Amino acid sequence: MANKNNLGGTTQKQQTLGAAFELEGKGLHTGLDIKVRFNPANEGHGIKICRVDLPERPTIPALAEFVTKTERGTVLANKSLQVSTVEHAMSALYAMGVDNCLIEVNAPEMPIFDGSAVEYVQQIKKVGVVEQAAVREIYVVKRKIEVQSENGTSKLTLLPDSSFGMHVLISFNSKVLSNQFACLEDLSTYPEEIAPARTFVFVREIETLLDNDLIKGGDLDNAIVIYDQEIPQEKMDKLAHTVGTVSKPAHELGYINNKPLKYPNEPARHKLLDLIGDLALIGRRIQGRVIATCPGHSINTTLAKKIRKDIRINQTQAPTYDPNEAPLLNIQEIKGLLPHRYPMLLVDKIIEIGPEHIVGVKCVTHNEPYFIGHFPEEAVMPGVLQVESMAQIGGILILNQMEHPEEYSTYFLTIDHAKFRQKVVPGDTMVVKVGLVGPVRRGIANMRGMIFIGEQLACEAEFMAQIVRNTETKEK
Template identity: 55%
Template sequence: MKQNTLKDNFTLRGTGLHTGLEIEVTFKPAPVDHGYKIKRIDLEDQPVIEALAENVVNTQRGTVVGKGDVVVSTIEHGLAALYASGIDNCLIEVNASEFPILDGSAAEYVRAILATGIQEQEKEKDYYIVRNKIEVSDPETGSKLTLLPDDAFCVNSFIEFDSYYIPNQSATMDSVTDFGTEIAPARTFVFVREIQKLRQSGLIKGGNLDNAIVIYERKLSQNELDEIADELNVPRHNAEELGYLNNRELAFPNEPARHKLLDIIGDMALIGKPIKGRLIAIRPGHKINNHLARLIRKDIKLNEVQPPVYDVTAEPVMDNNRIRELLPHRYPFLMVDKIIQMTDNYIVGVKNITTNEPFFMGHFPQEPVMPGVLQIEAMAQTGGLLVLGRLDEPERYSTYFLKIDNVKFRHKVVPGDTLIFRVELTSELRRGIATMRGLAFIGDKVISEADFTAQIIKNK
């Protein structure tokens, strides 16, 4: 899968939920590896904030990112629409400290993305692949998020409130292809009993019955309810009649649970990569969502490149016979058993280490350890297959080392290990010169790494 951006700009206009201002937000195409960035065009120096989990500064009633004194809030609906639509790179320009609330859902964002179109870019997507269970919890609220391995990004959301109308609800998204119809139209919701406190905190100045589900489930005096209605500039309501106070019916019977799922997707967009994993959320909220997103961001920073996924039952991209056709190496110096993945920019190879490897006879008889130089040689052979696979008549060429830099060995390699090599081109192939970065893994651990330069020469 390639990275994606928008084909063109699109602009949406509406009221800010918390500021009450009339706001304009414009989504623009961006280059590869740009990610999501938000520019405050209403400020003199037009500061740009990277939409990443570590830049979240508030989660009280929405997700707020900041840089110094500059903040932008209520970004989750727009980011959820981008993320679920498969858009990796986008510059967002906004003329206020928040995005417009629109109808309280992500539906308008999705419609605008579909109308504008999606542009495929030249570089591969970089997924965050969940390999082990990750769990965060908050004993005070009873919230818990569990992230599990899966083949795609899936979410199960369960909500619980002390309310007759939504005591508990659940919603599921098994595929992001369902987002536009099943999740995006779900609106944000608020209880009438919360409105006064929110107003006193200077929030929801732009809230009304058109951009939120308003739930009246605990009786107030008529005077109190009239005061709230007048502040929100909405019709007064009979204090004896409990229920939903909206101008239009619920889009789904479980619309609040679906909206919580929408918020989760918007908050997970802040990890900066598409996820392959299933998220099970019990009583989710922006605070705990951000906690999980920050943990993932730390893992991404610690692991520059995620370990390749190795399915031993999958058909290889190149078997040993094809490798022998491309590489001149033979026993005992052919160090790659098969290739399991290959794109224009990187390749993944496998070497099974057995006790019968000839180098164990002398390195060392009593404690067999694979020499580090042979690990680098195996990386180079893997990289050679990537380069040769791009040529016409590859069997007529050979690759030779010119330079090796930044070599590190982290763990021993012994009989029984399976080495997985991931080698990536770090620059375009020019004049027969290729620069590459190689990493060797055993399971999830990086065993060795190196940067190397090779020359491709036509055989005489």
């Protein structure tokens, strides 16, 4: 039976690091010498950061709702800890396909290294990534999502697409750095094309940053410094001394670097790197295209928070249903797997099936026999029949994997945590997703089902079923 998924056409599994690795570097804002360790983590763990220098080693999930500051970097914080400049590490983990990882750091920020994500990428390449058993949750963009800054300068647009991609445009009122563009069509190009791009700062910003007790560890080895507005030579000499470099003639505008630019559009590429890291804070892979005009940590995390809110409210997304696509199993094939017949066959077609999940469709019409009495003046599909529909589709998932499915049936043992969030009425199309909670053991399957009407979750339940060989088959 063919497998389908929302990204790339195949079922994707979660991944973690092949082994732990450690790095040491300087903190951009604190100037501290920092040690950080990246550890493999179990399925469903996500990315979490542990402050090993604090009592009881508190941990924070790397999720957008914990973002508290976005000045010159993304800061995560809760009552027990704070960690800043997380975007480069998050960008590298996302691009390299790591879903589950525990990051241990001994300071209130991540090390800056050379201002890029290349150190993280190189180490992830060395230890490798390993596939885990659990299926990835994909955030599928199904409609246009847009956020814009109050002054209208910055805008992020998220559009539906069959894969993940980014287009970034930056614009500054600068004689040295004006307009630049960068794009990413395939994450496989990230290590060479995006990861090495360094952060940048304007000379005119440095004094303000220093006054705000920031960039204590900043120097020409961990940032591109852009000198685009002439200042007095005395001021230039003072700033050069502050960042530990040789002063230059104040009338010469341009880039002030120990190393040349790696790409003509390196600043735009770094903005793309940051955007990936900030959007990784939704905690899921994204299937969609991001169009970014003048992105920055503030607007990036605003979009990430908006997506996180949608995820928390709806728990999971409705499966993608295209009525024009041919089903994987039509009604005749379903009847070959299930013993149910009118009026109790409550699934019309199967549109997606994998090793651990299945998606079916039930079209509800006013001709359903139970509407005669439930209710004569206001037709509502009984909740028990909604659960029955989930169970039948779950039964197809199990029976479809058996060599002789016609010889077996599935029966309810328990139903738990059933919730009915909205009415199901004539005219509704139920898109039903059922997944295994764990492996099938000794003929017992634990499953969780969800019914969606459009994008809204209408019903959910957990249930246990027993796989039983039919009596007629036994007698034969």
